[in-house]
Amino acid sequence: MRINKGAASALVLSALVAILALVLALLGLGMKFNFGAGMTLSHLQLWAAILTAAVVSFLFGWIRYDLAGALALLAAVVHDQLLALALSSLLSNLFGLASAMPALVAGSLAFTYCLTVPVLREARAVGRSVSQREMSREDIARQAIRNTRLLCRVTVAFSALLILAFAFSGNLTLLGAVLPLLAGLAAALLSSRLVTPFLWAAITPRRKGRK
């Protein structure tokens, strides 16, 4: 399995953000909540939700697509959820989070699905229409990203506009409340453009039958 350089760099960047958030959390500087909302928070619930989403996404991807699609969708879900959590934790030092944080981190899965599923479907469709001699899987992934660019722009623009309108209709407290959604959108955009398609390309499908 050989992954594209850009995808590897994006994964390293995500890992660095996650490690930074973890270090700050260990130093007591992670997850700041408004009005003591953190007292009611159960971290176990959040991890259980992330695990459930990851398992369901893998099974759904396997049933609906193939093993490569399932692994790519699983990677996208895990990457986006962890990065959204890490970014929320880092930015919570500026804007305190609300008690709805675990639900909104889980809700940011909507962005992961909206941005990742069309690219995976497009990659499969392009892959079926050309032979591997004409086009490598990495080129197919690039083509899929190009083909879904307009849809991605529309989705991201409306999502960002709506979240920002929601955030600025209140005060800084409300901005902190929707912070996990903004972080989830950024994570989903990063993974769907730079990571997931190339991960899909790196997983070579097993050939059925013998010559």
Add this chain to the structure above:
Amino acid sequence: MAKGRSGPSLAAVCLIVCFRLAGLAAAWMLLAQLALSYFFSALIGAGFTVLTLSAIWLSWLVSVFAMANLLLGMREDVLHGRSVRQALKESYAGRGHASLDVYVGLAIIAVLLIIVDGGVIKLFSEIFAICLLLGLAVTHLALRLVTYEAINLFGGKSELYAAKRTLKKEG
């Protein structure tokens, strides 16, 4: 209050400018979904907190994505010379499956989170699942029906359904 209306208004204007009659139908469907989402959330007594509003608007964003996906596919086919009716049918058969995957995948996760969780995630997932199902019905049944009726009523002239743009020459 005015800021809260900016998202749907801009979505409606963009849809109408880009997809004209089909965009108008989509804008009405999005409005209907929003109204129904608020209605059902009130019906189950969820209360309009940040959690409930986030679930309603997130599912609404999924519907915006689904409709943009369908109408972009339809516009592409119409601009390539296919009839509007055929383009709509093809769009639902091809690109429509991507949005169907998104709806079904998210709905399964939401239902499982309702079973697994007992706190805020459960409450969020309940509203999210209901609104997603509403979005699925609105996008894949109501919008289809309304657009077919619009084609029957106003005819299948391509200018009525797709704003003209110069297609790039391939190669």
